[in-house]
Amino acid sequence: MAAELTAHHRRLAQQKREAITSAATDLFLDRGYDGTSLARIAEAAEVSKSTLFKQFPTKAALFEAIVTESWQRDAGDTAARPPAGDLRAGLTAIGHRYAELIGQPRMAGLFRIVIAELPRFPELGRMQFQLGKMPYFASVQRYLESEREAGNADVPDAESAANQFLGMIANYVLWPRMLLTGWDPAAADVRNAVEEAVHTMLARHAPHSPA
Template identity: 85%
Template structure:
């Protein structure tokens, strides 16, 4: 019984946390970061102020959690890992997962918040970069480095290659959404964009043929 109650409480806490971060994201978009109070977020999430303050004592802590959780959405043990030894399959796995991640309305919303509030709250940009984008790019860089070291690809500058690959995908999936409210490419078009990025990477970073 005690274990069931503990599991129940954890589930309730998780549901409340999701309600808080979802309500906060919507309010940040509607009213701006500065124009949104924790009290208003608690009301929109239908939780008590004490519940919100217990999980997020400051607005910055709440925004930090939103950024981190958004970028780490597929980082659990059930996420498909890029297969080693097969750059085509590995890059395709990474590319489609990245396209799915940045294609979410929540992710576009985060970028809009940061861009709108950056002049007054530069720390929001640092959060987005250091807690979200940088760790994600580093994981792709490490994959490319391991393929290079194993001789499956020739990637002397994995940092640059990671930026090239993810940049090709973001340029089609994310950035048009920043300016075009009706930008919603079909899944087949997104897959095609990823496939083209993979082909470009394979052509550029194919291992040198044996002498």
């Protein structure tokens, strides 16, 4: 019984946490980071102030959690970083997962918040870069390094290759959304963008047998 109560309390706490981060993201977009108070977030999330402050003592801590959770929502998936052995399959899996991640409205909203508030709150940009983008890109870099070590890829600079690969996908899936209000590419077009990025990577980094 005690274990069931503990599990129930954990579920409730997680539901409240998700309600808080969702409400905060919406309010940051609507009112700006500076124009949104923790009290207003608690009201929108339908939780008490004490519940919010217990999980997030400051607005910066709340934004940090939004960034981390947005970028790491598939971190528990064992397929998040494919094993070395098949460069095409690995890049395809990573590419589709990345396209799905950055294609979510939540992620586009996060970028809009950072871009809008960057002049007044440069720490938001540092959080997005250091806690979100860089760890994610580093995981792709490590995958490419593992393929290189296994002899399945010719990647002299895995960091640069990871940036190029993910950049090709983001250039189609994410960045137009920052400028075009109606940008919503079809699933088939997103798949094609990923496949083209994989094809480019294979042309550049797949090991070639000697003639």
